[in-house]
Amino acid sequence: MNTELPDVPEVRVVGLPQLTQGFDLVERLDLSMHLKVHGPLEPMSGERLAQLADDISLTGRGGAGFPFGKKLRAVAKSSIKRGVRPVVVVNGSEGEPACRKDTVMLNRAPHLILDGALIAAEALGARTLVIAVTRNSTEISIRAALAERGLSDRRGQQLRARVVRTPERMVSGEASSVIRAINGGPALPPGRRERAAESGVGGAPTLLSNAETYAQLAIGARIGSRRYNHTGLDTEPGTVMLTISGAVARPMVVEVPTGVPLRYVLQMAGAPPLPQGVLTGGYHGNWINSVAVNDSVISKASLASVGGALGAGAILPIGPDTCPLGEAMAVANWLAAETAGQCGPCKLGLPAAARGLSDVINGGGPAALEALREVTQAVKGRGACKHPDGSARFFASTLSAFTDDLAAHVLGGGCGRETIGVLPLPGPGYQDVVESMPSGEKVAVDWTLCQGHGLCADIIPELIRLGPDGFPAVADATVPMHLRANAQRAVRRCPALALRIEQAPATRAPAPTSRPALPSASRKALGSGRS
Numbered sequence: 001m002n003t004e005l006p007d008v009p010e011v012r013v014v015g016l017p018q019l020t021q022g023f024d025l026v027e028r029l030d031l032s033m034h035l036k037v038h039g040p041l042e043p044m045s046g047e048r049l050a051q052l053a054d055d056i057s058l059t060g061r062g063g064a065g066f067p068f069g070k071k072l073r074a075v076a077k078s079s080i081k082r083g084v085r086p087v088v089v090v091n092g093s094e095g096e097p098a099c100r101k102d103t104v105m106l107n108r109a110p111h112l113i114l115d116g117a118l119i120a121a122e123a124l125g126a127r128t129l130v131i132a133v134t135r136n137s138t139e140i141s142i143r144a145a146l147a148e149r150g151l152s153d154r155r156g157q158q159l160r161a162r163v164v165r166t167p168e169r170m171v172s173g174e175a176s177s178v179i180r181a182i183n184g185g186p187a188l189p190p191g192r193r194e195r196a197a198e199s200g201v202g203g204a205p206t207l208l209s210n211a212e213t214y215a216q217l218a219i220g221a222r223i224g225s226r227r228y229n230h231t232g233l234d235t236e237p238g239t240v241m242l243t244i245s246g247a248v249a250r251p252m253v254v255e256v257p258t259g260v261p262l263r264y265v266l267q268m269a270g271a272p273p274l275p276q277g278v279l280t281g282g283y284h285g286n287w288i289n290s291v292a293v294n295d296s297v298i299s300k301a302s303l304a305s306v307g308g309a310l311g312a313g314a315i316l317p318i319g320p321d322t323c324p325l326g327e328a329m330a331v332a333n334w335l336a337a338e339t340a341g342q343c344g345p346c347k348l349g350l351p352a353a354a355r356g357l358s359d360v361i362n363g364g365g366p367a368a369l370e371a372l373r374e375v376t377q378a379v380k381g382r383g384a385c386k387h388p389d390g391s392a393r394f395f396a397s398t399l400s401a402f403t404d405d406l407a408a409h410v411l412g413g414g415c416g417r418e419t420i421g422v423l424p425l426p427g428p429g430y431q432d433v434v435e436s437m438p439s440g441e442k443v444a445v446d447w448t449l450c451q452g453h454g455l456c457a458d459i460i461p462e463l464i465r466l467g468p469d470g471f472p473a474v475a476d477a478t479v480p481m482h483l484r485a486n487a488q489r490a491v492r493r494c495p496a497l498a499l500r501i502e503q504a505p506a507t508r509a510p511a512p513t514s515r516p517a518l519p520s521a522s523r524k525a526l527g528s529g530r531s
Helices: 031-038 046-055 068-082 101-108 110-124 136-148 175-182 211-228 262-269 290-295 300-305 324-337 344-361 365-379 387-401 403-411 428-436 455-459 481-493 520-526
Strands: 010-013 087-092 128-133 160-165 206-210 239-244 252-257 277-280 286-288 314-318 441-445 464-466 472-474 499-503
Touching: 031 110, 046 068, 046 110, 046 211, 068 110, 068 206, 087 101, 087 110, 087 175, 087 211, 101 110, 101 136, 101 211, 101 239, 110 128, 110 136, 110 211, 128 136, 128 175, 136 160, 160 175, 175 206, 206 211, 239 262, 252 262, 262 290, 262 314, 277 290, 286 387, 324 344, 324 387, 324 403, 344 365, 344 387, 344 403, 344 481, 365 387, 365 403, 387 403, 441 472, 441 481, 455 464, 455 481, 481 499
Parallel strands: 010 252, 087 128, 087 206, 128 160, 239 314
Antiparallel strands: 239 252, 277 286, 277 314, 441 499, 464 472
16 A cells, blocks of 8 residues: 655665754754754855855756756846846745655754755845745744744845745646745646746746755855865765655665665665666656666766666665556556646646556556557647656656566566555545546447346446346446446456447536337347346
């Protein structure tokens, strides 16, 4: 059963801590303890701060990986050109179930994140700071941290700071969604792409970056580029925060220098020695096999070279005792449910892809596999935000990573393994939503073939019952996601081949498919015998 990760799982460190320094002393570093552990932070000019970001090769840690120095210069240039003070935004919206690194930092080291945001605000001359969060625990922690510094949203302050709560959804963490929420709208992508550096919060140039990114900036500003670059790889210096979950004995967040072997990090968490696959970069990432795990180290370049991705730092192994396609199916349903519903490729394409994967798993054959590939390809590059592309990447990676299991499901009766549900997903409330999602399909009966055997009513009594005459009466409803497998089984087992699944009309509810009344003579001609 897919379980939800706690807000703050176990935290470990490989080597000397930087971001997690002081975690061995207290659960949360308040301002006093923060200053004892890290010391004071001197302000820096805009160009000096941008140069520091370049010198330590600082890129966004939320998944996009955009160079921070370049982003800082773009905001400064736009602000000067327009004569408008910029806004600084900390994106702590962590809506992916497999990610907890930012939540850990916001809960346990909020002042390190604020240090980075405040030094950037000072360098840019910003007078507004906004922190976006998704969870109760992070909101409580960051509000307390602002109060400890005497920061609030009251007028008359040199810097006004406030916290904005966003829903715990995948699309809510995208930059455009965060800005839209701060501006008073829904936390959804606006449908048009606009650079935050030019027009963001309130139309002002906006520096928006991930919570860990600001914490890394604060570390770099304190210890300097030379010392910072002594840790990790020359090409990607420093440490990264990873969330390790899936088939592990101890789900954890770990701070690790770049260059550490991936297999070592997985062993720390108690992963299987020979995993079937490891999902890298979270649910918008890529699967790699156990051979690639042994060949890769923690870095964007290394993981990319073996077909993986660092992304937002989520690493999820699965063991040999579960069906990998079934595990992927649970994630596929979640990705489909996370659609903002604002563009066709996302609203229609992702549920269609999830249904296609279900068809493949349930014996749909080569035709189902080809249909899934076509739907996945059609989604790419056509969405209003990055969710369709990231989801399509996950689908494509699943098909290419588990070819043996795919063949077993397409050509045979399946791989023979149950789906254990090791990949983390939101709690029971979410699962109820997913399972009740309409599949967009309905069950139909070909009355010229139906002989009233009644097997379909035994397999899917929620959708089909036998009428007084012994023939099936089909519910006037689309098939819920959790009944699709049973509906497909009923179609395959119909002795008269009279049952089929067809696409429900998109404009209105499907018409009743109950059997029309027939004169007794006509019924006898069609055959009314039942087994």
